[in-house]
């Protein structure tokens with residue numbers, strides 16, 4: 605039986621009617637959706653196009669880029685530049701801020717994105733994703749400085765991701781909850797398949813790279829050990845662990861069935877402030893998690909309250925079901941570190 609599902613366009617028109625979604629935001633979201641459809645196509649055909657390997661270049665993080673990192677970045681750059689309201693683009697793959705206007709005005713959009721997150725999964729045919737975040741300028745800019753894009757995650761007006769898995773999901777929020785779409789191959793449409801996504805308050809599943817155990821601080825080690833102690837321990841229940849080396853896949857799984865994701869600042873990455881990037885990974889995913897009823901923290905403070913100090917700044921990330929994140933924050937508070 606085929607269910608008559610809303611197309612992305614019809615959903616956005618409904619949001620415009622119900623919540624006053626701006627026409628320019630509608631155009632930008634449709635351009636982002638087009639980018640994701642094209643990237644999904646490139647990934648699925650990657651083995652035939654010989655583009656799954658490394659490029660000859662490094663990104664600003666000093667990481668060797670995959671060819672598809674570069675391709676996905678170019679796709680996002682070209683499509684997000686269509687919208688006349690976009691004043692600047694910040695990409696994980698590009699060192700400098702890309703200014704599209706000489707005199708950005710109040711109301712213009714700043715778009716931050718990780719065009720292909722988890723790309724080390726590409727050549728082993730595992731899930732990867734794209735992450736995006738949009739902020740609206742609150743005043744005219746007198747100069748085009750990198751500082752102008754250092755805006756707190758709490759100011760986001762839209763954030764989302766696309767997951768390139770067995771199917772291609774597009775999940776985003778414009779501040780009115782979280783909705784998930786699936787690309788119907790052949791039709792070119794993203795159809796509403798996961799309306800009003802909500803996180804349960806508690807969970808029995810955590811996601812962390814356990815190989816970093818020796819570097820964790822005491823609160824994280826305490827939390828994970830208590831999960832592993834299971835029914836015989838203080839938690840009195842069994843926990844499961846997952847790790848897919850793709851934040852987009854982890855967060856999507858958490859949105860679909862609960863869980864908590866941890867990539868904490870630890871002894872091995874503290875010199876960088878953590879591993880994951882604030883503006884185009886932690887902030888957008890934190891916005892989505894909060895809109896779905898969860899919590900997003902560094903362990904010490906709400907991620908969306910962090911004042912960025914650099915557009916490629918890294919940060920400690922703990923997000924997911926509220927009860928679990930609050931417990932981990934309590935452990936940080938008790939440890940005083």
Ligand code: P6P
Pocket residue numbers: 721722723724813849850851852867880
């Ligand atoms: P590790 C991918 O490179 C990423 O930025 C996130 O998507 C993912 O959660 C994490 O890093 C994986 O890191 O140390 O397990 O390879």
